[in-house]
Amino acid sequence: MSKFKKKKSGALPAISTASLPDIVFMLLFFFMVATVMRENTLMIENNLPFADQVEKLDKKDLVMYIYAGKPSENFKQYGTEARIQLNDKLADVKDIAAFIAAERAAKREELIPFLTTALKVDSDANMGLIGDIKQELRKVNALKINYTTKKGSVFGR
Amino acid sequence: MAKRAAPEVNAGSMADIAFLLLIFFLVTTTIEVDSGINRKLPPMEESDEDVVIKQKNIFTVLLNGKDQLLVEDELMELKDLRKAAVEFLDNGGDGSCNYCNGKKDPKSSDNPDKAIISLKNERETTYKTYIAVQNELVAAYNELRNIRAQNVHGKSFTEMEANYKDVNWPGNKERLKEKIDQIKLEYPQKLSEVQ
Numbered sequence: 001m002s003k004f005k006k007k008k009s010g011a012l013p014a015i016s017t018a019s020l021p022d023i024v025f026m027l028l029f030f031f032m033v034a035t036v037m038r039e040n041t042l043m044i045e046n047n048l049p050f051a052d053q054v055e056k057l058d059k060k061d062l063v064m065y066i067y068a069g070k071p072s073e074n075f076k077q078y079g080t081e082a083r084i085q086l087n088d089k090l091a092d093v094k095d096i097a098a099f100i101a102a103e104r105a106a107k108r109e110e111l112i113p114f115l116t117t118a119l120k121v122d123s124d125a126n127m128g129l130i131g132d133i134k135q136e137l138r139k140v141n142a143l144k145i146n147y148t149t150k151k152g153s154v155f156g157r
Numbered sequence: 158m159a160k161r162a163a164p165e166v167n168a169g170s171m172a173d174i175a176f177l178l179l180i181f182f183l184v185t186t187t188i189e190v191d192s193g194i195n196r197k198l199p200p201m202e203e204s205d206e207d208v209v210i211k212q213k214n215i216f217t218v219l220l221n222g223k224d225q226l227l228v229e230d231e232l233m234e235l236k237d238l239r240k241a242a243v244e245f246l247d248n249g250g251d252g253s254c255n256y257c258n259g260k261k262d263p264k265s266s267d268n269p270d271k272a273i274i275s276l277k278n279e280r281e282t283t284y285k286t287y288i289a290v291q292n293e294l295v296a297a298y299n300e301l302r303n304i305r306a307q308n309v310h311g312k313s314f315t316e317m318e319a320n321y322k323d324v325n326w327p328g329n330k331e332r333l334k335e336k337i338d339q340i341k342l343e344y345p346q347k348l349s350e351v352q
Contacts, residue, residue, distance in 0.1 A: 155236060
């Protein structure tokens with residue numbers, strides 16, 4: 001009879017946490033692999049608009065980024081009007097030509113026709129600035145552009 | 158000296174260290190946005206010859222500084238724009254377009270090849286609205302192409318394009334490319350922006 005007697009133990013046995021590091025490491029590796037380090041430190045607000053007819057930019061290394069928006073909290077000294085940012089620095093419209101030339105020089109020659117300019121512009125910026133940027137891009141013959149947007153409906157948010 | 162066995166290292170704090178790193182990466186991760194609306198700017202060279210385009214083949218969209226929309230001289234809400242653009246493009250007024258489903262209104266566009274959407278904005282227009290309008294106009298073209306592709310190839314245009322970009326798609330890519338180009342030719346994107 002006593003063979004089937006249950007062992008009586010008052011407290012529940014402690015759950016082994018020995019595999020916890022393994023789980024955490026797994027998560028860690030996922031995030032390490034998925035992380036893309038930002039290329040530029042943004043000095044401007046960059047709240048992208050929404051659109052749903054988007055196409056993906058497939059060749060990351062063939063994209064030149066132009067940011068625009070109004071200077072963020074820490075850079076108030078640059079005013080409240082929307083500004084352009086090229087590579088870590090606030091810039092003027094006339095600097096775009098030089099920027100494009102520099103980007104082109106850094107790429108192999110046969111890839112230059114495939115370069116795309118991605119415009120990452122804050123949704124509250126005025127079209128005047130964008131018009132100026134586009135005009136400048138036309139002057140240097142950088143005609144492929146992409147208005148970077150978040151995926152979502154244009155109406156409701 | 159007597160040889161002593163090395164004491165076991167306590168791995169209990171490993172989890173803490175891993176957590177610390179994990180939280181660091183969680184906080185610093187920014188998922189980069191890499192999708193958007195592709196456009197092509199017109200080249201700079203000025204052509205001397207003026208192209209004469211009939212007024213009925215132009216669909217004017219005007220965006221003013223207060224983000225209001227004026228389409229063909231009438232105020233319009235953004236949500237109605239897509240439908241109006243589809244109707245204009247698909248009109249097929251002169252009967253030369255045998256795949257159009259429009260009303261064949263003689264006052265509207267002749268055929269999709271001649272129909273041009275002209276978008277004009279002011280300097281004070283906000284970018285958000287401009288993108289919304291661009292999006293709706295592109296959506297109008299995509300809608301027509303989807304219908305056309307569905308009728309001819311039994312697949313929507315967006316699906317065909319997705320297949321074309323997909324590396325693992327098993328079908329014949331050259332054939333698919335031809336089909337895509339054919340549909341693009343039937344509904345060409347003619348979106349001009351006035352400076």
